[in-house]
Amino acid sequence: MFILVNIPFFLFGGRAMGLAFGLKTLFANIAIMALGLTMPAALQVAKISPVFAALFGGSIIGFGILAIARHSAGVGGIGVVALILQKSRGWNAGRTQMGCDVLILLASLPILSADRFALSILSAGAINAVLVVNHRPGRYIGH
Numbered sequence: 001m002f003i004l005v006n007i008p009f010f011l012f013g014g015r016a017m018g019l020a021f022g023l024k025t026l027f028a029n030i031a032i033m034a035l036g037l038t039m040p041a042a043l044q045v046a047k048i049s050p051v052f053a054a055l056f057g058g059s060i061i062g063f064g065i066l067a068i069a070r071h072s073a074g075v076g077g078i079g080v081v082a083l084i085l086q087k088s089r090g091w092n093a094g095r096t097q098m099g100c101d102v103l104i105l106l107a108s109l110p111i112l113s114a115d116r117f118a119l120s121i122l123s124a125g126a127i128n129a130v131l132v133v134n135h136r137p138g139r140y141i142g143h
Contacts, residue, residue: 058126094131
């Protein structure tokens with residue numbers, strides 16, 4: 001499902017950012033899917049604090065998204081749109097992603113319990129804090 005949902009974003013990203021961006025984004029999605037499928041066999045956690053998991057997991061995801069963005073690719077979804085808006089309009093990709101995440105989280109209010117909502121906010125905050133602080137256009141171009 002992950003790759004199927006992201007197909008429009010591969011196409012949109014490839015058209016707006018170039019074929020290499022679209023192909024790298026597709027490859028990143030295949031790698032994420034493969035790692036996600038193998039993770040249960042490779043890693044078993046008996047107990048972990050949900051707050052720690054939200055903050056640490058969000059930070060690790062943020063650094064992963066940052067690494068992929070530094071290599072001119074996206075992870076799909078809103079992240080691709082945020083990178084396109086950064087390139088075309090100069091919008092900060094981290095702030096754009098954060099704004100979209102806020103809207104998505106607000107839409108989830110009617111169906112999420114208060115504790116799940118709070119953990120989602122922590123995780124999204126950690127992801128986006130990494131991106132807002134570290135992702136700047138032109139920062140990674142060597143001369």
